[in-house]
Amino acid sequence: MGISERKERDKQEMQKRILDAAMKMFLEEGYEKTSLRNIAEKIEYSPATIYLYFKDKDELLYEVQKQAFEQLNEEYAKKVIATNPLERLKEICYTYITFGLANQELYDLMFIIRAPMNCIDEEGMWENGSDAFGFLVQCLSECIEQKLIRYNDVMLAAMNVWAMGHGLVSLDVRCRFKVMQLEESDLENVINQSIHEFIRVISY
Amino acid sequence: MGISERKERDKQEMQKRILDAAMKMFLEEGYEKTSLRNIAEKIEYSPATIYLYFKDKDELLYEVQKQAFEQLNEEYAKKVIATNPLERLKEICYTYITFGLANQELYDLMFIIRAPMNCIDEEGMWENGSDAFGFLVQCLSECIEQKLIRYNDVMLAAMNVWAMGHGLVSLDVRCRFKVMQLEESDLENVINQSIHEFIRVISY
DNA sequence: CAAATTTACTGAACACTGTTTATTTTCCAA
DNA sequence: TTGGAAAATAAACAGTGTTCAGTAAATTTG
Numbered sequence: 242m243g244i245s246e247r248k249e250r251d252k253q254e255m256q257k258r259i260l261d262a263a264m265k266m267f268l269e270e271g272y273e274k275t276s277l278r279n280i281a282e283k284i285e286y287s288p289a290t291i292y293l294y295f296k297d298k299d300e301l302l303y304e305v306q307k308q309a310f311e312q313l314n315e316e317y318a319k320k321v322i323a324t325n326p327l328e329r330l331k332e333i334c335y336t337y338i339t340f341g342l343a344n345q346e347l348y349d350l351m352f353i354i355r356a357p358m359n360c361i362d363e364e365g366m367w368e369n370g371s372d373a374f375g376f377l378v379q380c381l382s383e384c385i386e387q388k389l390i391r392y393n394d395v396m397l398a399a400m401n402v403w404a405m406g407h408g409l410v411s412l413d414v415r416c417r418f419k420v421m422q423l424e425e426s427d428l429e430n431v432i433n434q435s436i437h438e439f440i441r442v443i444s445y
Numbered sequence: 446m447g448i449s450e451r452k453e454r455d456k457q458e459m460q461k462r463i464l465d466a467a468m469k470m471f472l473e474e475g476y477e478k479t480s481l482r483n484i485a486e487k488i489e490y491s492p493a494t495i496y497l498y499f500k501d502k503d504e505l506l507y508e509v510q511k512q513a514f515e516q517l518n519e520e521y522a523k524k525v526i527a528t529n530p531l532e533r534l535k536e537i538c539y540t541y542i543t544f545g546l547a548n549q550e551l552y553d554l555m556f557i558i559r560a561p562m563n564c565i566d567e568e569g570m571w572e573n574g575s576d577a578f579g580f581l582v583q584c585l586s587e588c589i590e591q592k593l594i595r596y597n598d599v600m601l602a603a604m605n606v607w608a609m610g611h612g613l614v615s616l617d618v619r620c621r622f623k624v625m626q627l628e629e630s631d632l633e634n635v636i637n638q639s640i641h642e643f644i645r646v647i648s649y
Numbered sequence: 650c651a652a653a654t655t656t657a658c659t660g661a662a663c664a665c666t667g668t669t670t671a672t673t674t675t676c677c678a679a
Numbered sequence: 680t681t682g683g684a685a686a687a688t689a690a691a692c693a694g695t696g697t698t699c700a701g702t703a704a705a706t707t708t709g
Contacts, residue, residue, distance in 0.1 A: 358620040367623040404612025419571040435604045
């Protein structure tokens with residue numbers, strides 16, 4: 242029965258077409274300007290067709306989020322190369338922040354917008370983010386083991402480092418640093434100084 | 446001419462009625478379920494009437510945000526009472542986080558949602574947040590002066606503390622801590638431990 | 650091969666959203 | 680009482696996510 246297999250392939254290919262179009266539009270036009278109708282128009286199908294491949298917009302967003310995390314993980318694989326755990330921690334932080342500031346619309350989908358998280362049922366695991374988080378936890382546990390940072394509990398350390406990174410990126414993405422009245426061009430610099438300062442402060 | 450003065454009062458009163466209704470609905474139903482039509486229905490006016498008192502929804506949101514910040518500032522005035530700057534810093538952090546977790550929809554408006562920030566023109570000051578931020582900066586500069594924390598630069602310290610607080614609250618509000626697979630009841634505890642740990646780590 | 654059935658797709662509608670404009674209602678001074 | 684200004688609105692516009700009846704194509708069956 243090669244037919245049902247081909248149909249399965251067709252289905253997955255169509256899903257990928259929708260996903261790719263969505264991803265492209267998020268990057269180019271941003272989240273707010275990307276509607277199901279726009280995506281449907283882009284792939285030259287009716288809006289209703291999308292509902293044959295995804296339960297609703299949230300599920301579509303969850304899949305786009307998955308792709309976004311794959312990009313972040315690739316970035317980690319490329320940029321986080323040091324053997325010293327503290328150096329690796331620095332690389333993780335810089336990579337995270339640089340990725341967030343350079344791909345603000347993807348960052349939205351990954352860490353700010355509510356929608357994609359509606360797919361996860363109560364007490365269900367958020368699989369999209371677990372690799373990246375595990376990567377951080379692994380690095381921090383080595384830092385603690387080698388007594389390189391002033392934390393004892395890995396989970397608390399991970400929470401702190403992540404919250405710091407996310408806080409910096411998301412406050413910038415959502416323009417809240419306007420309260421500091423910095424020059425637009427300076428801001429990115431100050432954010433980098435800020436994470437640098439944080440790592441210095443938490444190091445022994 | 447007492448009439449034009451009364452008209453001015455009437456206008457301000459109407460603005461307040463709209464604002465109060467909006468604020469109430471945000472707190473009760475949440476941001477997403479609060480539309481201009483709902484607000485109009487609540488105050489028994491036509492939706493178009495709102496546009497006689499506010500330029501658009503963003504401007505309305507900006508005013509609601511202002512009220513939300515007044516609430517946060519009141520909370521600070523009540524809860525931040527220690528004379529020791531480091532103790533005050535702790536109180537600020539706990540108050541901020543407790544406020545955010547207890548008023549998630551207001552927190553959205555204050556620090557997460559884009560909309561209200563559209564009112565601020567390029568290079569314009571974000572007045573709503575400046576008091577709360579100044580309060581933190583004042584406290585931190587005293588901490589640094591008395592060499593109580595491992596920071597030298599006030600602005601970098603403020604950025605770090607705010608980012609940490611915001612990171613913790615916003616990751617929780619937007620369900621991203623699901624990746625840690627904690628019990629719902631534990632999570633709030635762990636967040637409090639986390640900020641406690643942070644302050645311990647940055648203190649001398 | 651033709652008919653029947655399953656699968657894939659879509660047009661049109663529904664109930665919403667923020668916003669604008671022409672029209673009506675209300676108010677106040679002459 | 681009437682004319683004009685001010686305030687409020689009904690209705691429309693263009694957009695959103697979503698559903699469903701109905702059509703067109705592909706596949707299985709007789």
